[in-house]
Amino acid sequence: MRRIPSRSTRRSALAILAVAAAVLVGTGPVAGAAPERSAETxxxxxxxxxxxxxxxxxxxxxxxxxxxxxxxxxxxxxxxxxxxxxxxxxxxxxxxxxxxxEFTFDRRVTDAASVVAGGTTVEPFPIIHGMNTPAGGVTGRLVHVPVDANPGCDAADYAGLDITGGIALIKRGGCTFTQKQAVAAGAGAVAAVIYNQLEGPPRGILAGGPAASRIPTGLVTMADGAALAALAGTTTTVDLRTHIVPTVSRxxxxxxxxxxxxxxxxxxxxxxxxxxxxxxxxxxxxxxxxxxxxxxxxxxxxxxxxxxxxxxxxxxxxxxxxxxxxxxxxxxxxxxxxxxxxxxxxxxxxxxxxxxxxxxxxxxxxxxxxxxxxxxxxxxxxxxxxxxxxxxxxxxxxxxxxxxxxxxxxxxxxxxxxxxxxxxxxxxxxxxxxxxxxxxxxxxxxxxxxxxxxxxxxxxxxxxxxxxxxxxxxxxxxxxxxxxxxxxxxxxxxxxx
The missing domain is CATH 3.40.630.10 (Zn peptidases)
Known part of the structure; x- marks a missing residue:
């Protein structure tokens, strides 16, 4: 297929022809004239x-x-x-x-979102694609998972912890939310609360979708995480329930x-x-x-x-x-x-x-x-x-x-x-x-x-x-x-x- 010259190529060719013609007829550019500006792209x-x-x-x-x-x-x-x-x-x-x-999306409506440890109550963000707790929540001993470079990312992080039937409190970072809650579930936790490692909103999603959810999981701010960490060992109730409303958007x-x-x-x-x-x-x-x-x-x-x-x-x-x-x-x-x-x-x-x-x-x-x-x-x-x-x-x-x-x-x-x-x-x-x-x-x-x-x-x-x-x-x-x-x-x- 013959390639069509671009507009700039054609313009350059015409300019060359014009200069050549000017030389032939003795009407070249005036000495000392300002050079012509190149066209703006x-x-x-x-x-x-x-x-x-x-x-x-x-x-x-x-x-x-x-x-x-x-x-x-x-x-x-x-x-x-x-x-x-x-x-x-x-x-x-x-x-x-x-x-x-138009398209239809799954809009989540929150029915319950609370973590109650002793007399302290914080409001978590129910992780997107996470499973619900039963009405009234799940209750267990709050266990703060040790903080290292990859907190709660490996089964070894739970070695020596009495986590069976407990609530895992895990610092964010080092691996995905999906991995953190799965490892906690494998160790015997009935719910997970993940707190931010930085200031900012506690929002997140399970990348694997609903099928990746092993236990109910909520996200809390760094400040709320610190408050809960001080209450480790306390009997704690996590109530996380949402429902989906099919919603039309554009x-x-x-x-x-x-x-x-x-x-x-x-x-x-x-x-x-x-x-x-x-x-x-x-x-x-x-x-x-x-x-x-x-x-x-x-x-x-x-x-x-x-x-x-x-x-x-x-x-x-x-x-x-x-x-x-x-x-x-x-x-x-x-x-x-x-x-x-x-x-x-x-x-x-x-x-x-x-x-x-x-x-x-x-x-x-x-x-x-x-x-x-x-x-x-x-x-x-x-x-x-x-x-x-x-x-x-x-x-x-x-x-x-x-x-x-x-x-x-x-x-x-x-x-x-x-x-x-x-x-x-x-x-x-x-x-x-x-x-x-x-x-x-x-x-x-x-x-x-x-x-x-x-x-x-x-x-x-x-x-x-x-x-x-x-x-x-x-x-x-x-x-x-x-x-x-x-x-x-x-x-x-x-x-x-």
Missing amino acids: LTDTLVRKVSVDRINRHLVAFQRFADRAGGTRAAHTDGFRDSLDYVAGKLREAGFLVETP NLIAQTRTGRTDNVVLAGAQLDSEDDVPGINDNATGSSALLEVALKLGASPKVSNAVRFAFWGATWTQFGSSAYLNSLDAQARLDIAMYLHFDILGSPNAGHFVYDGDDSDRVAPGPRPAGCARIEKTFVDFYAASGIPTEGTNYDGNTDHPGFAAAGIPVGGIYGGAFTYKTAAQAAKWGGQAGAAFDPNHQTPRDNLDNVNLDVLDRNGDAIAHAVGSFATSTEGIDGVSPRAAQPMAQEVAPAR
Whole structure:
């Protein structure tokens, strides 16, 4: 097949011909004239046009939607529905092909959540996919598992402990929740309480799903864990009961009208919040930046590849992105050149993390399709050009990356940090406070407009613009597909495939 020269190649060829013609007729450039400036690329234009002021206007809108809904934009609330309508309206007005496909997710409703030890009562988070206790809970002696580098991760951690029929109190870290509760069950515990090793919300999921649940398991804060540890040996009752309510939510999928539809750049962000929180840094920042990049790109840009923007609903357990992936046939999945994810971009004590596509960190489990390393390098190089160092971060199971990677789609993106602590080395690199969380208000009601570092969000918005503009122009370094002239989409072609 004959390769069609790119627009820039044709422009360069014409320029050479024009100079040659000028020399032949004796009308060359005037001596001393200023050299002609090179044309601004799509990527440069997009970075220049994306403004943190406009991103912040979207944040203000999301805050108002949360306020009207009682302080939340969770997927089953009016706060989320208003958020989705706002984004859809903006993108439709700009001319994008927009769909808001429905899906049903399992929304957990908590019926009971308490740990009572003597006269002390704490409220745990019932781990997602964990089994329930009987009504009234289970009772046993509270046993604090010794703390080491991998607390409660091995059967040897229970050697010499009288844990049969007891409640295991385990520090978080060193292995998965799934492994901790399974080892505790194997040692004879009837329930497990896992406490945070850092300040932050006690939330989590059993990665293996309900089948991996061996005993009822609750998660508590670091402070509550310390209080319970002081009560080790006390008769304790753990009551953890939830039920599932099938709930309808929506994703929002918007696509450009130009570019190849068989080599689509997919960029996404979580649109909803956790229950009972406004979710402005997590993750209205990602959605707002992505929305502004889409609006500045426009619905009919001169690109080689179509760009598809996804705003996910019900994302705590990846229901939204999973529903989307499951809706695609094999060919539609092959048509996606990559998935870029943007999460928590304005943390008050932020870092600049790039998802580890080349496995240089040696910490991220799971597949890395070919192309992930090149996506990582695109972000790293962009920040480096501005003198900003970056660090790798693993593909967290609580984000939307793993599903796409498992489907063979190259993945990448950026992240600003949440409840883990900034080290002294990181503070030296990025500024901010060592020994404090990147976002001390993560998943709390204080995650509001006041919780956003606009300077960091500005840089991250530019990084998104750079990546989207670059890959819309060419994915040759990702999947070997050479750029070609933009091709208009047929109007009858739906964008959600």
